[in-house]
Amino acid sequence: xxxxxxxxxxxxxxxxxxxxxxxxxxxxxxxxxxxxxxxxxxxxxxxxxxxxxxxxxxxxxxxxxxxxxxxxxxxxxxxxxxxxxxxxxxxxxxxxxxxxxxxxxxxxxxxxxxxxxxx
Amino acid sequence: xxxxxxxxxxxxxxxxxxxxxxxxxxxxxxxxxxxxxxxxxxxxxxxxxxxxxxxxxxxxxxxxxxxxxxxxxxxxxxxxxxxxxxxxxxxxxxxxxxxxxxxxxxxxxxx
Numbered sequence: 001x002x003x004x005x006x007x008x009x010x011x012x013x014x015x016x017x018x019x020x021x022x023x024x025x026x027x028x029x030x031x032x033x034x035x036x037x038x039x040x041x042x043x044x045x046x047x048x049x050x051x052x053x054x055x056x057x058x059x060x061x062x063x064x065x066x067x068x069x070x071x072x073x074x075x076x077x078x079x080x081x082x083x084x085x086x087x088x089x090x091x092x093x094x095x096x097x098x099x100x101x102x103x104x105x106x107x108x109x110x111x112x113x114x115x116x117x118x119x
Numbered sequence: 120x121x122x123x124x125x126x127x128x129x130x131x132x133x134x135x136x137x138x139x140x141x142x143x144x145x146x147x148x149x150x151x152x153x154x155x156x157x158x159x160x161x162x163x164x165x166x167x168x169x170x171x172x173x174x175x176x177x178x179x180x181x182x183x184x185x186x187x188x189x190x191x192x193x194x195x196x197x198x199x200x201x202x203x204x205x206x207x208x209x210x211x212x213x214x215x216x217x218x219x220x221x222x223x224x225x226x227x228x229x230x
Contacts, residue, residue: 035219037165044224045157045165045208059218095164103212105155105171106219109164 002026004096004110011116017084020113022096029077030054032098035106036070036081040092048094050102051079086117123147123192123209123222130228136197139225141209142190147220149190152212156185156194159206159224168207169194196227204229 007021022034036048049060051070060068069082079096094113097106123143131137141154148154156169167176169185172192184195192211196203209222 037221039159044206045159045210045221047210047219047221050218061218062216097165103152103219105153105167106165106210107167107170107176112164 002098002108004098004108006094006096006110006113009114009116011118012086014087014117014119016086016117017082018086018115019080019082020094020096020115022079022081022110024077024079024098029074032100033102033104034070034072034079035097035099036068037095037097037106038092039095040089043092046092048081050099052102083115086115088117091115091117122220123211125207125209125222125225127223128226128228130230131196131199132230133199133201135199136195137199137227139194139196139207139209139227141192141194141211141222143192143211144190144213146215147190147211147213148187148192150214152214154185154187154192155210156183157208157210158203159208165208199229201229203227 003025005023010018012018030053035050051058058070067084072079096110099106123141129137153171157165159165168183172187173185182197186193207225213220
């Protein structure tokens, strides 16, 4: 079955970077655009960015421009999200989610990765 | 930021019908982009309830229905059950942001 499996929880200091992974299985990797979404404690879902599985082109939410990098490794069917210059407000559960098109519904979803930023 | 707007909370008694609105702009819902709806429970990944304005994925009960008109969309939940208590989000593409945009979320309480 289609599955997205994310890497484990991370604890970081302010100013650090964090790199999360999302490994796809059960389908042809190039089928889905891969989006990243996060939910901070007590807050709603927030779309962060997307990568095209074939061309590798990306687009990010304006507020994260310059701090967010998303890459993909087609040989291992894995997408990576790196967020730099971490702040306490980056503490959140981060999800990867597949979309058939750039503007399409997000489904399936990974299980989520908790990132805690604390001094 | 042109985030679609949702009411922070709605409530209803078991068996009743509730409606959650999602008010957008001419750069997202009003531009004709599809609206999708998610149910989110703490500690779990969001669950797709409605896609493409009014389509239900396999396995989603027909108690859940979606509609869209102009710059707004709605999710209706009929025959409310205790297990429907969750947060609900709408999602659409926004051409001015050049990315996807979630509504602020609505907490449903089943009385």
